[in-house]
Amino acid sequence: MYGLIVAATTALFFVSYFIIMPVVNYFRDPKGLRRYPNFNAIAGISDLGFMYEAQKGFRSSKLNELHKKYPVVRIGPNSLSYGSPHAIKDIYGHGSPCTKDIFYEALAGTHFHLADVVDKPEHARKRKVLSSAYALKNLEGWEHKVSDKTERFIKGCDSHCTAPPSKEYPRPDEKDLTFDYRAWTNFFTLDAIADIGLSERLGFLDQGHDLVRAESMDGKLHYVNYRECLHATARAQSGIVWAYDWYKFNEKLTRILPTHFRGLWKLNEGWNDIVYHRATQRLKRYQAGEKLDDFFQALMEDKNGSPNNLEWGEIVAEVSIMMNAGSDTTAIAMNNVMFWLLKNPTCLARLRAEVDSVLEPDEVVAPYDKVKHLPYLRACLDESMRITPPTTFGLPRRTPPQGTSISGDFVPGSTSVSISAYVAHRDESVFPNAEKYIPERWLQPDSKDLQPYFIAFSAGARGCIGRNISYLEQTVLLSSVVHRYEFSLPYPEWEPERWESMNLSPGPMPLKVWRREPGGERGEDDKVGI
Structure with a gap:
């Protein structure tokens, strides 16, 4: 009898709390x-x-x-x-x-x-502590690191080059779809942010995969896949966070229930270990007296060399968001702009002509000074982030x-x-023909009027502090690859799979890639370093 009373009381509580009270509050x-x-x-x-x-x-x-x-x-x-x-x-x-x-x-x-x-x-x-690390004046210091990653990206791209398609069969053979642009742009941004932020070489572009060493709190070293852990964390959190008061409970519950969440949370532990290892290894270099021009140094000291005296937990938290937001959104943007250009060949042709006009035929990596003010290049980037913003959910x-x-x-x-x-980016009163990719909308006499409604980097005092890094990486990589290569989607109607967690993440984008000459095609033997 006692057991029945307890069970009935428990059931009544749950029905009252989760059903009756919410319905009453709704009508109140x-x-x-x-x-x-x-x-x-x-x-x-x-x-x-x-x-x-x-x-x-x-x-x-x-x-x-x-x-x-x-x-x-x-x-x-x-x-x-x-x-x-x-x-x-x-x-x-x-x-x-x-x-x-x-x-x-x-x-x-x-x-x-x-x-x-x-x-x-x-x-x-x-923001005061971190502003010096992300300041626009640091672009010059970041550029050589971005150029280095661009050259490594191009070497990887060269290794996947195929012969130009024939005029009789322009659709690429499946075996020629050898270059996953989505994965490689993510390798690029991960390598770049690790170098810019921690002066560390992850080597993903060199090895062609993202297997990386991680470290648990007890000092145990192991290897995990960076992207898999990062994206699993976002999926797990974005599925249950919306009931704010119950998030911690729901996290514990979904860690033990036999659902797909349990696997996601296991990978989340790998993400925590990735961050912990990066932070502890960089701290050892700092304690050994290395003075490096990176994000971590700005966390430890101000520009005059005075210690910021941040708690270790705060430093690890800042390293975590840098490695997350500092890589994933930019990689998504890089992937998306190539997708939209390939879907709109006239836009790609105009961009290529603009880039070719400022780069020498044999230039491999586009110098930032030559391409940073190209109006159509910036328009292509902004239009891609308008129509498919990397971060889609309402902040x-x-x-x-x-x-x-x-x-x-x-x-x-x-x-x-x-x-x-x-x-917001699909409001027809601000962005006419909003579902179409039209870079020219950003080049009209009144295009400055669009900027207040462009929130790919959010807006106001809480806007993205890393937008300068993102534009630098996107600008240098896109101009370099459209100058050197031709790409092809699997077929004209091809669309990527997309999954929205916090970001709108596209799935793999396998491309056929081959060399080109400005105004023609390049041979397969003309590779980096040859």
């Missing part, structure tokens, strides 16, 4: 959010509605369809998504009273890093306790608000 509607249409049938009642959409793989696509009808969509009991890019300033702008949402606190480890710290004074302190913000006005509409305090870049 203390914040007046019921006036907004819901993302799905239960989104206004429970965060499970958004979590369900997250598991389907591309929630921003559905959100975009809803925002064609509704300017505001309720995506959770306490969360609103905005569709108009005119709300960007109110949510993300420098004068916005909104702060980072508790979403970031839920995901934070023992120490906050620059991307997840919520407290504004604490963010200002962190959530929290309204102040007293509430605030967003797009002329008062939103009560402590409400999560966001705009998806994928949605």
